[in-house]
Amino acid sequence: MARFDEIKNLVTSLESDFEKFYExxxxxxxxxxxxxxxxxxxxxxxxxSEVQGQKNAKE
Known part of the structure; x- marks a missing residue:
């Protein structure tokens, strides 16, 4: 879940720049x-790649 949190944090950090650019x-x-x-x-x-690697390792 740490990777998912990285994505959320990155998107959140871009929010103000999106507003500044588009508005x-x-x-x-x-x-x-x-x-x-x-x-x-x-x-x-x-x-x-990480998910695919873990999936293939279980097969």
Whole structure:
């Protein structure tokens, strides 16, 4: 569950940057959003690999 908490924390930390970008047009916030989304993608891939490895180990 620690990995799930990492995802929640990452998404929560991006919330203010999403607001700044979409509501106020802050371009720097958009850059931070893109970086955060890339980090989220990387984390999701790591979790997918971890889950697949554990699943295959049980078979």
């Amino acid at each position: 106020k047009g802050n371009q720097a916030a958009g850059t931070r959003v893109r970086k955060g989304m890339q980090d989220l993608k990387t984390l999701a891939q790591e979790i997918r």
